[in-house]
Amino acid sequence: MKTAFSTNGTSIQDYIEPALGRCKNFLVVESGSGAVRVVPNPGAASAGGAGVQAAETLIRLGIDKLVTGSVGPNARPLLEAAGMVSVTGQSGKISAHLPAAGCLPETDDPRATVSMRSGEKTLGTDAGRKPAGYCFCRHCGHQTDDDSGLPCFKLKCPACGFSMERRFN
Numbered sequence: 001m002k003t004a005f006s007t008n009g010t011s012i013q014d015y016i017e018p019a020l021g022r023c024k025n026f027l028v029v030e031s032g033s034g035a036v037r038v039v040p041n042p043g044a045a046s047a048g049g050a051g052v053q054a055a056e057t058l059i060r061l062g063i064d065k066l067v068t069g070s071v072g073p074n075a076r077p078l079l080e081a082a083g084m085v086s087v088t089g090q091s092g093k094i095s096a097h098l099p100a101a102g103c104l105p106e107t108d109d110p111r112a113t114v115s116m117r118s119g120e121k122t123l124g125t126d127a128g129r130k131p132a133g134y135c136f137c138r139h140c141g142h143q144t145d146d147d148s149g150l151p152c153f154k155l156k157c158p159a160c161g162f163s164m165e166r167r168f169n
C-alpha cells in the first residue's frame, strides 16, 4: 500500500503541510518495504488549479491513501473517483503518522529487533563461557577457585607449573 503525505519537507521527520494543493512535495511511503519517495507537487508553483494538479499526480503515482490537512473542493471528487482514501485534518510530524498508516519508519523497527536479539545472544554466550567447577593440579593438588573464563588445560599450576585440569563440584 502506498501512503502519500503532503509536506514542504523531504523526509518522515518533516511536517504535514495543511493544504494539499500548495505543499511542495508529496512524501510517498510504501508499507511493507518502508521505502520513502519524495515527489514534487506540480501544483505548488502553478497559478491556479493547484488542487487538481496535485490530485492528478497522486492518482498517477497509484497512491492508496492520502494523509493531509485539507483537500480542496476541486481535488476531492478526483481522489474519490480514483478510489483513494483521504485522511484530512492531519498535522504534525509525518513519522508520527506512519504506524497508523500501516507503514513503519524504515530506520526503527527491524534493526531495533535485530540488535535486541544479538544482545540476548551475547549475554547467552557469556553465560555459556563461564567455567563450572574449578581447575585442579593432579601433580600437587593445588586448585583454583577463580572464574577466569580460561580453559583449565591452558593454565599452569601456580605452585608447581604443571598443566591444570577441570574438576567439577
Ligand SMILES: [Zn+2]
Pocket: 137, 138, 139, 140, 141, 142, 157, 158, 159, 160, 161, 162
Ligand atoms: Zn601443582
